[in-house]
Amino acid sequence: MTSTTIDLSTTDNFVVLRTALSKTPKAILERTILEGAQTDSRVAKIFWDALVALDDSDAKVAKFQTCRHCKQGFDITTNDHNSCVWHYGNLTIDEEVWVDHYDPDGPIDTKENREDAPHGFFWDCCGLQLDSEGCLRTKHAPLAVLKRNDRVLEPVESARETGRYPSEISERNSGPPPAKKRKVGGKKANTRCRACGELYDESVNTERACNWHDFDAVRKITGESKDGNCDGDEDQYYSDDEDEADEDDSEARMIQWTCCGSKEKEGGCVVTQHLPPRRLRPIVEATI
Structure with a gap:
């Protein structure tokens, strides 16, 4: 080509460029x-x-990101508290649906079963079946970028119960300490929030009463450990026992949340109303 300009007002040129963009590998683009x-x-x-x-925080970031809750792309400049609709609970098998159709030698929770029989599963946050619209509205939440020695860390799953996959907090020993009952608006606050563990009054539960983290916290070891075996290039999961034994908040023992990258003692990154206890049964029993 000898021309120094390309006229994209012509249909042919526009289509050619659009096709080239769609076929070009991301790295080359x-x-x-x-x-x-x-x-x-x-x-x-x-x-x-x-x-x-x-x-x-006025930091320069990518304008378009992927939400870790709904897995959809979003524009951070138009992101508000009603932008994302998602299920914050666990997907649970409705055993009564499968009682006459289940092969005891095979698993129920498979990709095929989820696609063929979504009514055989329900979300324990709301009791609605697998393919139902989300029950919680929040801001979209970007995937966190954690760094160690200037290298990006990929989030890893933890066996520790977290806000994203919480069991009933009142039945746990490792969760927040039981909150004392307090009166709110003249009534007893007697429902325990699934996310933060506090007791609240359902009649005065506002949209932004609770803030919580939806993944686990990790302790990032950037210096030498007490036993001298750490080379400064390891991650360890945060544990409550470690926190009690070591109150050192120095940079050498930084703790970050894997959901948002904030420090452990900062407020939660998900802002919602207080969340009710998990549902043990679906709202409407389904049949195959």
Whole structure:
């Protein structure tokens, strides 16, 4: 091509470029954009304005991100407390649905069964079946980026019960200490929040009364451990026992939440009303 400009107002050129964009590997697209932006400040501004924005702390971040709750893409500049609809509880097998259709030698919770019989599973946060619309409205929440020695860490699952997959807090020994009953609006607060463990009065439960973290906390060891075996390149899961034994809040024993990357003692990153105890039965019994 000898022309120094490309006219995208013509249908043919536009279609050719759109097709090329859809077929080009992501890494090559990224490299091409960066090379163009470094060559021409006007190109840089176009992509900067389109792809970069300020978050709540005025940090420069990607404008478009993927929500860890609903797995959908979202624009952080239009993200509000009603943007995301999701289920915060566990997916549970409705055993009565499967009693006459279950092979005792095979698993129930399979991809095939979830697709063929979504009514055989329910969410223990609301009692609704697998394919129902989410029961909780919140802001979209981006995936956290945790770093260790300037390297990005991938979030890893923990066996510890967390806010995202909580069991009934009142039945746990490892959860928050039982809150004392207190009167709210002249009535006893006698329902325990599934997320934070506090007692609350259902009649005065507001939309932003509770804040909690939906994944586990990890202790990031950046210095030498007490036994001298840590080389500064390890992660360990946070444990309550460790916290009682070691109140050291120094940078050498930083604790971060895997959901948002905030420090352990900061407030929760998910803001909601207080959440009711988990449901042991579906709202409507299903039959195959």
